[in-house]
Amino acid sequence: MILEHPITIIGAGLGGLTLARVLHVYGIPATIYEADPSAQARPQGGQLDIHEHNGQRALEAAGLTDEFRAIIREGGEALRMLDQHGTVLYEEFDDGTGTRPEVLRGDLRRILLASLPAGTVQWGKKLTGVVALGAGRHELTFADGSRVPTELLVGADGAWSKVRPLLSDAQPMYVGATFIETYLCNVDERHPATAEAVGSSAMSALTPGKGIVVHREAGNVLHTYVELTRPAEWIASIDFTDVTAATRTIAAEFDGWAPALTALITDADTPPVPRMIYTLPKSHRWDRVPGVTLLGDAAHLMPPSGEGANLAMFDGFELGKAIAAHPDNLEAALTAYEEALFPRSESEAADAYVLLDLCLGDRAPFGLIDFFNGAPKEERESHRQP
Template sequence: MGKKLGGGRHELNFADGSTMCTELLVGADGAWSKTRPLVSSARPEYIGTSYIETYLYDVDERHPAAAKTVGGGSLYALVPGKGILVHREPGNILHTYIQLNCTAEWIAGIDFTDANAATARIAAEFDGWAPELTALITDGDTAPVLRAIYALPIEHRWDRVPGVTLLGDAAHLMSPFAREGANLAMFDGAELGKAIAAHPDDVEAALSAYEEALFPRSEAAATVAHQNYKLFCSDDHAPFGLIDILVSKERFSS
């Protein structure tokens, strides 16, 4: 965490006890940014959906039924409130995300340090599903990993604070349904560099120009992410929302 020193300067305090001062602080430190509070009081909020990540290895030999069901690409098995999303990766691997619409309290009640108990609890939500699908949960070769989805407000922005700005998830954390998170972070970095190069003697002018373009760009992507999330994960849309997304993309590309 840092503190303001005035004149756009900040003192940074690191975990090893060291400190340093800077005239330009760029918070590229992710969803739970330590830099964000210097410019904004916004905090990520849980959006109501969690994913549990698992892997199956050597699938064609060890998990042939699941491998055949998934095929050579991706599989989406969705019903209102839950689903199994899986794609094949190089090296004969199936990478699975189990989707659950649930409260933060419900998911917090699962002890993910006990892999067997957590797996059994998640699998229970899919009781009665085809065994080649539930095997993607119960036969995982890795311990289940919780990926709860958090997001900042769609319109997140801040007033100009001398000497500091944000990029990537620190600036515009959103759900993954626009598939733009990493792209935006890299683009933010490039645009910030271009702004500084265009104003080499005026950091504040550079940051103002960068943020002026950052905010509408971030809001547009976050809006798409939220719209797709509602289609993809809504309790009353699945699986038809996914079909709508795929059809719209096909129309756009044709």
């Protein structure tokens, strides 16, 4: 494919990077514009389950299976569920099958970045405006005043996408749940009771309306999401710049819980960071607009279900494959991609809402335990928070 202005991707997350890499494998140039000033500008999040049927397929298409296997955390597929007193209600051990191995998001992003030609990612490029030029072409304006024309624009820029308004009027909506992020370091030495309660990999302690979900990461680090179903106004009333007061307020919601669990809040080594959960409509889709499309959270923002990163990478793989299959007809490529994207996204979004209810709804945690006990193994492995 020879384009006067190569394919433009907004956002250097996992989805945008996967798309660029798959296109590179096919010999198709692309440029990613990313608002962050560098790859190290901010933390990239914690552990991810990478699933056989989507995330691993995308990495295989990207030619990165060996690099992916090298960053897998051994034993990361284990899971236990506790009640608020620390009693084990359910447990799965890592059977070594590798159907959903765990890796750090930062490590996965690193191998994707390393696989791209120098200059593919243009850092410090915050998109501020897009103007349609006709015939599917667009001109992009960045905060530094630069302008770039493109024949194909892909919005891989997440929940608050600046590209989405070209296609859809949909706005992210708060679902009534907030996950408050904390880290506890050197846990085996400093917090042995908490380390024992969490176990070797993932742990969740859930009750209606609240819960604690933890991943053990390399270096004796526990990465915690304190989950609360609360109105946006309640979250806004907490001054998270006052770490002591904010911690006290969050911990009070877990009064009476086992100290080994509440230590994940009260003894955290990082300030509590609220992650309010926003979603797009379950059936979000758009009419075909020449020269532009979306992938990942920009296209199908949904509650955490263990699928977000997998879907973003799979979208990138599918879009890259469609472009390669229609090298002289970008509109045919985008049509084929979106025709598969929409039903896939709608199905996954419906499942994500079910999982959120199982985790924090009236039957928590026993609805989720029933699900794990009754669902086929591959289905259980596809829906693990966060």
